[in-house]
Amino acid sequence: MALHVRGTVLPDDEVRDLWLVADRVTFEPVRGAETIADGGYLVPGLVDAHCHLGIAYGTRPIESLDEARDLAAIDRDAGVLALRDAGSPYPYPELDDEPGIPRLARAGRHIASPRRYLRDIGVEVDAPDVAAAVTAQAKAGTGWVKLVADWIDRSVGDLAPSWDASTMAAAVEAxxxxxARAAVHTFSEEGVLAMVRAGVDSVEHGTGLTADLVDEMARRGTALVPTMINIKTFGGIADRARGRFPGYADHMIALRDRFPAVVRSAYEAGVPIYVGTDAGGGIRHGLAAEEMLTLHEAGIPAAEVLASASWRARAWLGFPGLVEGGLADLVVYPEDPRRNLAVTRHPDRIVLRGRVIR
Structure with missing residues (x-):
């Protein structure tokens, strides 16, 4: 059955009637449609632009499709109706078009340097084999490749790049x-510098960014997904490492403490910023609203944060919003989330692929 909703449609900020027919939006009246919302604010379904359905809480690979479904359902029930999986050790192409879970844009497995990433999560390759690994993982994903540009190097006791700059450039080229587009995990100053100059499409985390480099990202159109709620966990990482690697521990604390200013400077420079939680591993799913609030606390206006979590992120990933012929994914809030982002914690209605979730 066709559905009917009425409310203030964002981002146009107009009170309009929408009809949802199968998986599409139309502004043309549909006789006999069921009205499911009359009033409030209609927002294109939210996006978590950095999560991991293939990694369970505690940083272990999932073992079944049902585990991935369950994690995706947590996001769906929070109004997050599209996900970019930024690296999964467990392949799940069967879920790409499954009606009951959010729309998916997926990378294959993380590509990392040997013994320089989380155990059992990535494909670990030395420099000569990186480009071939990228090509293989591009086929395993749906338009994205995930590179791990830096990690702790225990031989030096601190963060260090995974490969040399020429290898990173070859990886992006491949x-x-x-x-595919290339997303890069990076914490360190050296790693993010090399990858931005290599032409990567999105920087994940990006704690090592500098003022000059955010200007270069803005010129290039390189996106930033800062995963701020994950960066808050750096204190625990530092505590666990301090006994053996005090320099690394101090570095992680310094990166954490200056990161809100880094994100604010990236926004002010015009870098495209998207909302991602890094759910999977050490972060629970369903926390996009908390990431949005943290971005706002860093100095990004609420209206800009909402755009980065909704219609701009959907356009970036190829999931049209509430336009004629767009996808029938929407969230209804009782008040304007541009004025009160906290309302995103409690949606009144959720519709995914033209079907009522709540």
């Missing part, structure tokens, strides 16, 4: 040649 991703683009395979028709």
């Amino acid at each position: 991703a683009h040649a395979a028709g």
Whole structure:
């Protein structure tokens, strides 16, 4: 049955009637449609632009499709109706078009340097094999490749790049040649510098960014997904490492403490910023609203945060919003989330693929 909703449609900020027919939006009246919302604010379904359905809480690979479904359902029930999986050790292409879970944009497995990433999560390769690994993982994903540009190097006791700059540039080139975009995990100053200059499409975390580099990202159109609620966990990482690697521990604390200013400077420079939680591993699913509030606390206006979590992120990933012929994914809030982002914690209605979730 067709559905009917009426309310203030964002981002246009107009009170309008929408009809949802199968998985599409239309502004043309549909006779006999069931009205499911009359009033409030209609927002294109939210996006978590950095999560991991293939990694269970505690940083272990999932063992079944049902585990991935359950994690995706947590996000769905929070109004997050599209996900970019930024690396999964467990393949789940069967879920790409499953009606009951959010829309998916997926990377394959993380590509990392040997013994320089989380155990059992990534494909670990030395420099000569990186480009070939990128090509293979581009085929395993749906338009994205995930590179791990830095991690702790225990031989030096601190963060260090995974490979040299020429290898990183070759990795990005291989991703683009395979028709994929390249997302890069990076904490360190050296790693993010090399990857931005290599032409990566999105920087994940990006704690090592500098003022000059955010200006370069803005010129290039390189996106930033800062995962701020994950960066807050750096204190625990530092505590566990301090006994053996005090320099690394101090570095992680310094990166954490200056990160809100880094994110604010990226916004002010015009870097495209998207909302991602890094759910999977050490962060629970369903926390996009908390990431949004944290971005706002860092100095990004609420209206800009909402755009980065909704219609801008959907456009970036190829999931049209509430336009004629757009996808029938929407969330209804009782008040304007541009004025009160906390309302995103408690949606009144959730519709995914034209079907009422709540």
